Amino acid sequence: MQQLQQYKYHIGIDLHRRTSYWTVMDDERKVLWKKNIPTSKEAALSAIKEIGLPVADMQSAIEPVSGWGWYGEVLEEAGLKVHLVNVYKAKLISGTKLKNDKVDSKILAEMLRSDFLPTAYLAPRATRDLRAFIRGRSFLVRLRTRVRSRVHAILTKHGLLCPWTDLFGKQGLLWLKAQQLLSPHKEELLQLLAVYQELSANIDTSNRACAEALATSKEAQLLVTIPGVGPVTALMIVAEVGDFHRFPSPEKLACFAGLIPSSHSSGERDRFGHITHRGSVWLRSALVESTGKVSPKWGYLKTLYDTIKEKKGTNIARVALARKILMLSWHLVTKNQTWNAKGGGDSVKTETSHIS
16 A cells, blocks of 8 residues: 555545546545536546646545546546555455445545555556557457357267367368358358458457567567567566566565465464465466466476476466466566576576667
């Protein structure tokens, strides 16, 4: 929780898709203005004028709902200081059973006034744009995977096995199109293939954009030196983490990503469960997917993976390796270094001459 600058007036905004509730409070906890307004640029600017207080003396708090980015920019452009709320910690602090827009808005204003607002990382516009782009690409890949699964299901219903290793490779697609299926599966297959080709073309375009983004991102160039981390995964890490230096340790970064085990302790008993799953699901998914094929060329990372796999199984080993990769990312970026395959622990080496 960061120390907030002292302001005379505090605005708690309970943000929703169509309407938002504003509560303005002064340092004496007196509510000066409250109103439910449409969630639009015009309504927000009109509300600031209607409040009638110096913008330089006001600060606001909004929750990170889906539309917070553009709304926060509107407020900042109007000269209003904007804080992004850490929703999980705020709920723990408020702890009230009475919940509605008015109450939530007032609680945010109260927390701002008392400098007790748990804030979240307010990523700059460039980081949010990269995040939107890389998540969009991942979404298309997931859609294409569902299409492929549906095609395999149709073939299974007809007892057909593709003689080629890759059903969606050049020879596999030729074989697939030559199959005589019964209606309505025949028509569905044609539709699925059309969707598959369209998705593949869009993903190829995104891949070219990823290559361009990699060339301009120093952090991503450092991260691709880690085994299993390609351009897309590196950009995903950079986009989701943002500023690596805001984490004092790699363990804090792993905690942010929800890749640490949950713990339940009472007295002298300590019990550890599944990972917390708190944080970006996009980041966790990308990291775990990067551990799908572990090669002996990965050095001590392969040794770590094999050791945990033997004791705990494949799934736990992959998650542990994903956590290790993320922690290594912190070391590489904060120290401006590349990965050392022959090192041990968090060994890195300085080789930055190839970084533009």
